[in-house]
Amino acid sequence: MAIEVDDILRRNSLSVTDSRKKILSLFLSIHGALAHGDIERKAGEKFDRVTVYRTLQTFVEKGIIHTIPTTDNSVRYALCKDNCTEGHHHDNHIHFICMQCGSTLCLEEVLVPEVRLPKGFTSSEIEVVIKGICKECNNKKNSPIVETAGLRLRL
Amino acid sequence: MAIEVDDILRRNSLSVTDSRKKILSLFLSIHGALAHGDIERKAGEKFDRVTVYRTLQTFVEKGIIHTIPTTDNSVRYALCKDNCTEGHHHDNHIHFICMQCGSTLCLEEVLVPEVRLPKGFTSSEIEVVIKGICKECNNKKNSPIVETAGLRLRL
């Protein structure tokens, strides 16, 4: 994994630095998207916030991560799994925001649907964001309720 | 029109004030969406920016306008044409951003497509934003080029 991180950086002709390694490995380890704040919290003790901003920006430019727009106007970032390159993203999938656990997921397996535009319009990019309850949270809802120490909990 | 504005405000039990009238009539007169900045520019000479913020917020809460998320993380607002009510928006249409003229449009006639989510996921809201070239701009592209005073212009 440490090797993979170095490799990705080198492949994108980025010098291998502590902050880049740390932030990139965060993305590799987590399943889902990260907001700037998350990263600052998980890696920020060690690095300046400016560095986090600049690193994210660099990663987006290189096509290592992509941004996900949200209704509440806060940007999130996730690894590009398709092979995006410098200046050319083609993450052709939809995004899901769980309103229970708050996690943002790339649904790689769900392709963006065809949309028939009115005559005269031409499209070059389509962004689909769905809000709802994720698989994990739905599973929990159906799991048995446990009573311990006066508390009723779902596992 | 002045009557319509007053009427909409009253129907939503809002007191009829100059700023609300002005901003609402802006939305009624324009075809498309407005960013906060646009409104400040077109109506802001007369009203404080705080008033603009608060007015937009009130209109959104009442279901008079709705927000449109954009990739560049700037919110835009457009009239709700479906009969949205306090706390209950149901603008079931997609949004289009023209990369040439910059305008944001509600494509009321295009319903949001069905999306088949992976097993376990449930959705409650779906947001589709398409970037491209709008009808008008495409038309201009095909219109004849006029040469005047050494300039080459499309009509």
Add this chain to the structure above:
DNA sequence: ATTGTCGCGCAACTGAGTTGCAAAATCTAT
């Protein structure tokens, strides 16, 4: 190891959006 390039941290700045409060406008009841 030397040298030139690049990334980092710091500090200072910018600009969007928010808040509290007193004055002004609107509404309601007489």
Add this chain to the structure above:
DNA sequence: ATAGATTTTGCAACTCAGTTGCGCGACAAT
């Protein structure tokens, strides 16, 4: 129409995310 209660406005002050410039230290090429 008037007066009093209520709502909205404008101002000033503030917060907080994101940006910029710059000197120092880390990195990569030789």
